[in-house]
Amino acid sequence: MSRRDERRRRIEGAFEEFRAAVAAALGNASREHRLLADERARDMFEVMLRGDGVDRALDDPLLAGALANPLFSQQLARALVDRVEAFREWSEHGPDELATLVDSAARGPASRPHESWLGRPGTADGSEPVPELWRVGTGVVRSAPEPRRFPVAVPLLDHAHLHVASTHESRHTAEGLVENLLLRVLSHFQPGLVHVHVWDVNALTGSLPGLYPLTRAGLLTVHDPARLHELLDELSDHIRRVHTGVLVEGHQSVRAAGGRRTEPWRVAVLFGNRRPLREEHQQQLQRVARNGLAAGIELVIVDIPITVNSPIETVTIAPDQTATCTMTGAHVTVALDPPFPRAAVPRACAAIADEREARRTRQSTFADLLPEHLWRESSAAGVAAPVGYQDGEPVPVALGDTSPHALIGGPSGSGKTNFLYAMLGSLAARYSPDELELYLLDFKEGVSFAQFAPGRKDPTWLPHARLVGVNVNTDREFGVALLAFLSDEMRRRADAAKRHEVTKLEQLREEDPTGHWPRIVAVIDEFQYMFGERDPVTAQATQLLEDVARRGRSQGIHLVLSSQDVSSIQAFWGRSAIFEQFTVRIALPKSRRVLADMNDAATELPRWHAVVNHESGVRPGNEVARIPDATARGTIDALQAELHRRRPPDLAEPILFDGSKVPALATLPDFRALRPSDGNPTVLLGQVIDVAGSAAKVRLARTPGRNVAVLGSIAAEAAAVLNGAALSLARQHEPGEATFSVVWLVEDAKPFAERLCKQLHDVGHEAFLKDLNDVQQLITGTAVGISGRMTDKTPAPPVPHYLVVYGVDAAHTLLEQKDESKTSGVDRLRTVLRHGPEHRTHVLGWWRGVQRLKNSLSPGAYDDIGAWVAFDIQGKELLSLGPEPVLSWSPRPRRGLFFDRFEHSRPEVVIPFDTGEEP
Ligand SMILES: Nc1ncnc2c1ncn2[C@@H]1O[C@H](COP(=O)(O)OP(=O)(O)OP(=O)(O)O)[C@@H](O)[C@H]1O
Numbered sequence: 001m002s003r004r005d006e007r008r009r010r011i012e013g014a015f016e017e018f019r020a021a022v023a024a025a026l027g028n029a030s031r032e033h034r035l036l037a038d039e040r041a042r043d044m045f046e047v048m049l050r051g052d053g054v055d056r057a058l059d060d061p062l063l064a065g066a067l068a069n070p071l072f073s074q075q076l077a078r079a080l081v082d083r084v085e086a087f088r089e090w091s092e093h094g095p096d097e098l099a100t101l102v103d104s105a106a107r108g109p110a111s112r113p114h115e116s117w118l119g120r121p122g123t124a125d126g127s128e129p130v131p132e133l134w135r136v137g138t139g140v141v142r143s144a145p146e147p148r149r150f151p152v153a154v155p156l157l158d159h160a161h162l163h164v165a166s167t168h169e170s171r172h173t174a175e176g177l178v179e180n181l182l183l184r185v186l187s188h189f190q191p192g193l194v195h196v197h198v199w200d201v202n203a204l205t206g207s208l209p210g211l212y213p214l215t216r217a218g219l220l221t222v223h224d225p226a227r228l229h230e231l232l233d234e235l236s237d238h239i240r241r242v243h244t245g246v247l248v249e250g251h252q253s254v255r256a257a258g259g260r261r262t263e264p265w266r267v268a269v270l271f272g273n274r275r276p277l278r279e280e281h282q283q284q285l286q287r288v289a290r291n292g293l294a295a296g297i298e299l300v301i302v303d304i305p306i307t308v309n310s311p312i313e314t315v316t317i318a319p320d321q322t323a324t325c326t327m328t329g330a331h332v333t334v335a336l337d338p339p340f341p342r343a344a345v346p347r348a349c350a351a352i353a354d355e356r357e358a359r360r361t362r363q364s365t366f367a368d369l370l371p372e373h374l375w376r377e378s379s380a381a382g383v384a385a386p387v388g389y390q391d392g393e394p395v396p397v398a399l400g401d402t403s404p405h406a407l408i409g410g411p412s413g414s415g416k417t418n419f420l421y422a423m424l425g426s427l428a429a430r431y432s433p434d435e436l437e438l439y440l441l442d443f444k445e446g447v448s449f450a451q452f453a454p455g456r457k458d459p460t461w462l463p464h465a466r467l468v469g470v471n472v473n474t475d476r477e478f479g480v481a482l483l484a485f486l487s488d489e490m491r492r493r494a495d496a497a498k499r500h501e502v503t504k505l506e507q508l509r510e511e512d513p514t515g516h517w518p519r520i521v522a523v524i525d526e527f528q529y530m531f532g533e534r535d536p537v538t539a540q541a542t543q544l545l546e547d548v549a550r551r552g553r554s555q556g557i558h559l560v561l562s563s564q565d566v567s568s569i570q571a572f573w574g575r576s577a578i579f580e581q582f583t584v585r586i587a588l589p590k591s592r593r594v595l596a597d598m599n600d601a602a603t604e605l606p607r608w609h610a611v612v613n614h615e616s617g618v619r620p621g622n623e624v625a626r627i628p629d630a631t632a633r634g635t636i637d638a639l640q641a642e643l644h645r646r647r648p649p650d651l652a653e654p655i656l657f658d659g660s661k662v663p664a665l666a667t668l669p670d671f672r673a674l675r676p677s678d679g680n681p682t683v684l685l686g687q688v689i690d691v692a693g694s695a696a697k698v699r700l701a702r703t704p705g706r707n708v709a710v711l712g713s714i715a716a717e718a719a720a721v722l723n724g725a726a727l728s729l730a731r732q733h734e735p736g737e738a739t740f741s742v743v744w745l746v747e748d749a750k751p752f753a754e755r756l757c758k759q760l761h762d763v764g765h766e767a768f769l770k771d772l773n774d775v776q777q778l779i780t781g782t783a784v785g786i787s788g789r790m791t792d793k794t795p796a797p798p799v800p801h802y803l804v805v806y807g808v809d810a811a812h813t814l815l816e817q818k819d820e821s822k823t824s825g826v827d828r829l830r831t832v833l834r835h836g837p838e839h840r841t842h843v844l845g846w847w848r849g850v851q852r853l854k855n856s857l858s859p860g861a862y863d864d865i866g867a868w869v870a871f872d873i874q875g876k877e878l879l880s881l882g883p884e885p886v887l888s889w890s891p892r893p894r895r896g897l898f899f900d901r902f903e904h905s906r907p908e909v910v911i912p913f914d915t916g917e918e919p
Contacts, residue, residue, distance in 0.1 A: 038071060046075040054083045055143040094141075095150035102133055102151040109187040111135040111153060114340045119348045121355040122188045127372055130157055134184050136177060136315065137336035139328050152334045154327050156185065157265050160311035161289055161299040169319040174302050176339035177315065177323075178269060179208050181300070183340060183348060185267065191219065191356035192392050193264045199223040199231050200271035207271050210345030217353035217360075218391070228270075228277070232284040235268060235297055239288065241614075241621065242295040264393060265296045272304030282306060356392065364389040366628045366635040369422060374646065375432035379519040379556070380506045383436060385426035387419065388610060388625030395612050395625035397423055399521060399560075401504065403583045403614050404553030407572075408562035410588025415608055416562050417448045419588065420523060421630035423560075424452075424462075425639050427521070433463040433651060439522040441469035441482055441657075443529035451637065453656040461654055462640050463647035467691055471659035474892050476537045477689040477909050478657060479530035483544035485691040486522055486557055490548060493517070493555040505556035519556040527561040528569050535888035536906065542575065549581040567593040585617040586610055595622075655693060662894070663687040665724050665913040670695035674731040681732040681800070683708060683725035683844070685869050685898060686910030696898045696910045698867040700729075705866030705901065706837035710846045711853060711878075712871025712896070718806065718846035719752030720912035721869050721896065725844050726756055726804050727763075727915060735764030738800035741778055743770040749806030749846070756804065759916060775811045776825050778803070783828035786835050798840040803832070805845040809852035830857065833864035850877045867900040869910060882907055 045066055049057045057063050066072055102111055108124075109117040110131035124130075133153035140147045154162060162181070166174035186194050196219060200207040203225065214220035223231045242263055268288075276282060289299055289308035299308075315325040315334070323334040339345075369386050377383075382400020389395060399406065410416045427436060440449040453468035454461045472478045497503055500511035509517050524530070530541040548559060561582070566572060572579050573593075587594040587602035588610050595602060595617035601624070602611055608627055615621030630636050663686075665671050671684055680702065684695040700706045708725060710718040726740060740760050744753035753769060760767035770778055782801065789795040808829075815825025833843055847853035850873060854862070862881060870878055875889035875897075882899045885906040889897045899907040 042072060042075055045072045046079070049075060049079045050082075053143065054079050091146055091148060095148040098139075098150040102135065102153045106131045106133040106135055106153050109184045111151060111184075114183075114344070117187050118183065118340055118344050119351055120187070121191050121352045122186070122193075124189045124193075125372075126189065126193055131188065132159060134181055135337065136181065136325070137323065137334045139332040139334045141331055142333050143331060152325065152328055152332070154181075154313045154315070154325060155311070156181070156313075157267075157298050158293055158296070160313045161293070161301065161308065163306070163312050163314040164300070164302045164317070165314065166303055166317040167319045170317040170321050171303070173317050173321045173323075173336055174315075175207065175271075177317070177336050178300055178302060179210055179345065180337055180340060182208070182211060182267065182269070183345065185265075186214070186219070186352055187348065189265075190359070191217070191352045192359060194219070195264050195266045196220045197223060197231055197234075197266060197268040198271075199225070199228055199269070201225055201228075201273050202271070208269070210342070211349050213346050213350040213353050215353075217356040219353060219356060220349075228281050229284070231268065232281065232288060235266065235288045235292065236284065237620065238266060239291050239295040239297065243291075263296050265298060267298045267300060269300040269302070270304060271302045274303045274305065276305050359392040362392070364392070364626065364628050366422065366425065366630045366632075366639075369394075369426040369628065369630075370429045370639065374429050374643070375435075377430040377435065379431050379435040380509050383427055383431055383519055383521070383558075385423065385430050387423045387426060387612065388627040390623065390625050395623050397584060397586070397612060398614065399519070399558040399584065401506070401553050405549055405559040405582045406561070406584035406586060407566060407579070407582040407594060408560065408586040408588070409566045409591035409594035409602075410562075410564065410610075411590055412564050414588040414590060415610075415627060416564075416588055417444075417525070418608075418629065418631050419586065419610055419627050420448075420525065420560075420562065421636045422627050424523070425630055425636045428462060428464050428643055429639060431464075431519075433518070433647065434516065435518050436464050437466045437518045437520050438462065438464045439467045439482060439486070439520065440465055441467075441472060441479060441522070441524045443473050443476075443479070443524070443526040445471075445473055448525060449523075450658075452640070453654050458637070460641050460644035463643050463651055465654040467655045467657065469657040469659075471661075472657060473526075473529060473659065475659050475689055475895070475909065476530050476532065476541070478659070479524060479527065480537060480540050480544060481690045482522060482524070483541060483548055486520065486548045486552065486559075487544050489520065490552055490555045490557050493557075494551070497555070504554045517556065519558065521558045521560060523560040523562070525562050526564065528563045528566070531569055531572075533888070536885045537888075542578075546575060546578050549578045553581070565592065580616070583614060583616045585613045587613070587617075595619075655691065657689075657691075657693070662914040663693070663911055665727060665915045668693070668695055668913070670697070671728060671731070674728055676732055676734050676737070681729050684728040684913075685721050685725055685867075686896060686912045688898070688908050688910055696869075696908060698725075698900050698903075700837065700842050702838050702840060704834060704837060705864055707833055707843040707845070707865050707867075709853065709865045709868040710844075710871075710896075711848075711850055711868055711873055712846075713848050714871060715746065715748035715752060715806065715846075717871045717894075717896065717912055719749065719756075720915060722804050722806065722844050722846060723752060723756045723759070723915040724913040726802060727759060729800075729802055730760055730763050730765050733765070733800060736766060738765065738802065740765055740767040741770055741782075741801065741803045742767055743775055743778065743803065743805045744807070745772055745775060745805065745810040746807035746848070753804075753806055755916065772811060772814065775805075776814060776817075776819075779815065779825055779828045779832060780819065782836070782841060783831040786831060786839050786841060789839050790835060795839075801836075801841040803841070803843045803845070805843060807848060808845040809847050809849075809856045812852075812856040815856075826856070826858070830861050830864070833857075833861055849873065850881065854880070866902055867898075869896040869898045869912075871896050 067076060132155055134156050135151055135153040137152050138149045139152040140149050156162060164174045164177060182196060198208055211220050286308050288297060290310050292299060293310060313326055315323050317323045323336050324330055325334055382398060384396050384398035386394030386396045408416060440452055442449045449468050450470045452462040452465045469478055497508045500508055502508050502511055505517055531538045548557060585594050589602060589605040589607060591602045595611060595613060599617055599619045601622050605611060610625055610627055612623045612625055613621040680699050682697045682699050684697055686696050688694055688696045698708055710721045712718060742753045742757050744750045757767045757769045815829060818824045832841060836842060868881060872891045875887045878886040883906060896910045896912060897907045898910040
């Protein structure tokens with residue numbers, strides 16, 4: 001081998017070595033690199049797997065290779081285990097919990113299989129909670145490791161509208177879904193409680209054919225494709241009417257008003273073609289959607305792109321007929337229930353229509369007005385109750401802040417009293433006496449409200465009644481008294497509200513939850529009597545009526561005025577401030593002027609019907625109702641018996657004001673409250689006309705003028721006042737502490753005087769019966785005694801002395817005679833009248849007329865008679881003794897006019913007492 005070859009071989013060898021060394025080095029690096037790359041690929045795979053979710057990864061074709069690669073099998077296995085773990089809670093409990101939830105929130109036809117209800121009309125009357133959910137199909141969580149099925153249901157009526165979006169391929173599934181839902185709803189409630197409207201942009205007929213039998217019962221209306229505006233107008237009108245009629249302020253929806261539902265639901269189904277509606281329709285539909293739920297309007301919008309600003313549930317149906325809905329979210333695939341059997345649907349609808357017709361033609365009774373459960377409603381926001389029915393639907397009357405007062409008109413015999421009974425019964429059954437108080441006054445000759453107070457035949461009474469006035473037709477003052485009472489109560493409530501820094505009763509009730517703040521409904525039947533004359537009573541009544549009508553609404557005080565003929569009531573129509581407040585108008589057949597001028601609905605009204613209008617009588621507010629018989633036996637009387645039985649044990653009986661009754665002195669609270677005392681005694685002269693039934697009082701102070709005169713020709717009337725006065729004085733003195741001189745100067749009065757003496761003796765007092773023979777001596781003796789005390793510098797304390805004199809004027813001739821000191825009896829009487837009161841000597845005298853009083857006393861002496869009660873004397877005769885308002889007084893049987901110069905600016909009417917057994 002040459003040296004050259006040798007070197008080459010060595011070089012090559014060295015290179016070989018180098019290459020081997022380099023190769024070895026490079027081989028190491030590449031292995032390292034491969035390992036690193038594998039690790040990184042595994043990490044990235046895991047990130048992808050978990051980031052997008054195992055399910056999506058499993059379905060992703062781009063990842064198919066990676067998923068099959070054994071390199072990643074560990075990561076895949078770990079992610080699958082974790083997924084099962086994550087779903088464990090859901091898989092074990094979720095579907096079952098959902099099933100239970102749907103079961104409880106969607107009772108009966110709302111979720112049960114159709115076999116158990118389809119074809120049987122529903123019974124729910126809306127007073128029970130309405131199902132919150134309605135079943136549409138079965139759902140499954142696509143990604144769950146073990147796909148378990150659960151029922152899917154959506155909220156409807158009162159809770160949410162429904163939007164269904166389908167494709168051309170799935171439209172028939174959408175129609176099936178809508179039909180199923182409508183059948184569930186229609187079959188849950190009593191026929192008539194749900195009305196369906198259908199509008200289809202593409203078809204006059206054709207959509208939802210299975211429901212057509214409902215048309216004949218008026219439960220399905222199919223609208224012309226070209227007339228969507230008519231349907232939308234109808235729905236808008238309905239919302240407005242419900243808002244003014246049934247939704248008294250604060251009632252959030254029709255479901256709150258009056259227990260049993262008073263308004264049917266209206267379900268409007270609109271089928272579109274996936275193109276937007278015209279702009280104006282779009283806007284109107286949005287308005288209906290916004291305000292409809294509270295008014296009982298449910299929109300089912302199919303394939304109309306629209307956004308609405310109110311709760312709405314969306315079901316989206318894919319071309320493969322699977323659906324998703326907003327209720328369950330994007331991960332749940334819903335298999336919608338198949339349509340109910342073709343033949344069964346029209347049969348079921350026919351059954352509903354038949355039942356509805358049967359209900360409509362059936363005469364509704366008083367019992368139908370009553371709720372299933374008594375006394376469940378709250379009057380915080382107002383009161384509402386059905387008063388009758390129209391086509392089987394209840395027609396309510398609502399009184400609240402927005403419809404504060406009601407005016408009822410109807411000629412005699414048209415059923416006004418019956419209407420009032422129906423209304424009062426329906427209200428009293430819903431609201432407990434703690435929620436509602438009734439003040440009932442009847443100016444009719446009859447005694448229509450008497451039955452609400454305890455009577456001899458029927459001792460039960462209506463627990464809500466706080467006052468019942470009957471036979472008040474001649475006492476218009478009682479109307480004034482009631483209005484004055486309401487006005488005072490209104491002020492009391494306003495003050496309480498102010499203290500709590502609120503303005504309305506509803507807020508006051510919230511602020512003062514333990515307070516007793518019921519709504520007050522005051523009914524005045526034949527109220528026009530109050531305004532019958534041009535006199536101070538009418539003036540006062542008008543002023544008070546205006547006060548209560550304007551300000552009662554926010555204090556929960558509501559007036560219901562009824563009359564045979566309201567057309568001529570000046571106080572009413574002449575004062576817009578009054579009648580504008582009477583937004584509820586109820587017109588019975590042939591009534592005039594109760595409704596607005598152009599609204600003649602009452603003329604056509606059949607017997608026993610009423611137009612109920614909550615919009616001040618304008619035509620669109622008309623609702624016609626047939627009023628059931630509420631007067632027959634077993635109606636209002638039976639309800640009253642039941643309510644009476646349930647009354648709270650400490651509830652007082654209503655005050656009964658019976659104009660034909662004579663108040664008994666002995667039982668009068670004001671009389672029983674009298675006790676001996678050191679102060680000035682008070683005489684009770686009769687009962688004034690007020691809500692409390694209080695007595696007319698005169699305080700016998702030790703000042704001039706504290707004598708009392710009775711003026712009139714009838715001894716019995718005079719005696720009722722004088723004896724009542726004397727007996728009330730007797731209660732205020734210990735026996736023997738006062739002297740009573742009882743003098744009869746006319747024969748008619750003798751028995752009354754004798755009886756008074758006996759009654760005074762019976763209670764331990766000294767009473768001296770005197771007559772014409774003794775009168776001169778009595779007057780002289782008394783006058784001399786008084787004069788003596790006046791000159792005496794240190795007189796003994798005076799002994800109270802009451803001279804009860806019947807027929808003072810009869811002694812005039814006798815008293816005109818002068819005695820040895822040249823002083824006449826008339827002068828002595830004057831001394832007694834003038835100076836007696838300061839020395840506790842008071843005259844309670846009867847003069848048989850104003851002229852006789854004037855004749856028997858010198859002119860200045862009239863001033864010494866500070867208080868008087870006049871009976872059969874015309875007002876103008878009394879003008880010399882009292883203020884100008886006496887002029888309007890015309891005497892009436894068993895009523896006196898009372899005036900106390902020290903206390904009154906105007907006289908008051910009094911009812912004389914029954915002071916004990918007749919003589
Ligand atoms: N809805 C009704 N269904 C059956 N009978 C009725 C109905 N309404 C009233 N009646 C009967 O008609 C008669 C007259 O009714 P109601 O006394 O209510 O009339 P009114 O308008 O108050 O008459 P008036 O002013 O003369 O008393 C009564 O006998 C009553 O029972």
